[in-house]
Amino acid sequence: MTTSPLLTLNNGTKMPALGFGTLDRTFPERVTGAVEAAIATGYRLIDTAASYGVERQVGEGIRRGGIARSELFVTTKLWISDYGYERALAACDISLRKLGLDYLDLYLLHWPVPSDFEATVASFQATEKLLADGRVRAIGVANFSPKHLQNLFQRTQVRPAVNQVELHPFFIQREMRDADTSHGIVTQSWSPIGGVFLKKPTTQRGPLDHPCIAGIAAAYGKTPAQIVLRWHVQHGLSVIPKSLRRDRIAENFDIFDFELTAGDMAAIDALDTGIRAGPDPDRVDTKMFSWKIED
Secondary structure, eight states: OOOOOEEEOTTSOEEESBOEEOOOSSOGGGHHHHHHHHHHHTOOEEEOOGGGTOHHHHHHHHHHHOSOGGGOEEEEEEOGGGOSHHHHHHHHHHHHHHHTOSOBSEEEESOOOGGGHHHHHHHHHHHHHHHHTTSBSOEEEESOOHHHHHHHHTTOSSOOSEEEEEOBTTBOOHHHHHHHHHTTOEEEEESTTOGGGGGOTTSOOOGGGOHHHHHHHHHHTOOHHHHHHHHHHHTTOEEOOBOSOHHHHHHHHOOSSOOOOHHHHHHHHTTOOSOOSSOOTTTOSTTTSOOOOOO
């Protein structure tokens, strides 16, 4: 069976470069089968979050996957309504219970929440305790800018192992990636093929429709999605595409039998618009996203 290459995190933990994302609020009942299919295909990194509302379904999919827990790398994220030291500790316990797991491989803060960075810092300090206690194998953040990282470093002891951010050919985040690399942080891409554009019909169409990527795909006999995912991996990024369709799940994993040229990589890099399609991390707070996690 084909397997994903591994990335070494800054504490020595190994993480697959290619993982499976589970954000789907439209058909949560289908997530269990999708996770089971992903594991059967060869995915060993499963990414979820408390706010996705599918941790129980993900856990059931993992159990149905039928492989040893030690062979999987499972990530979930702390939601902003549970920020604060004690609340973060309790929220991790809830996530573990919903997933049916004894430990997490990676636990992330979902957003920086600049308007209440004290709570953000306290939450990361809680993840430091979870790491020290062996409840998680690595800790990190999501959607942090270089400025947010610097502010966090001043108040905490452990450097994040991963920073999960919006990243795709239309928003390549070069400055962010460079900052992560300089601090020994792996950049992980969410919405890696630009699916976030599908939720904004008034914006330009997504990267998969761009003639540049379509042309490269035709040259390699691959799909546009495979080309984009290969672009991520060759940049040294971790990438977590999602799908509920078994054929797409398999297609997204089939990216290890070819290599893009330097010219291909540069052509895709040149599609960058510098404009994000998802939320601005500087504006995210509990007023923008007011929902809370149900136990």
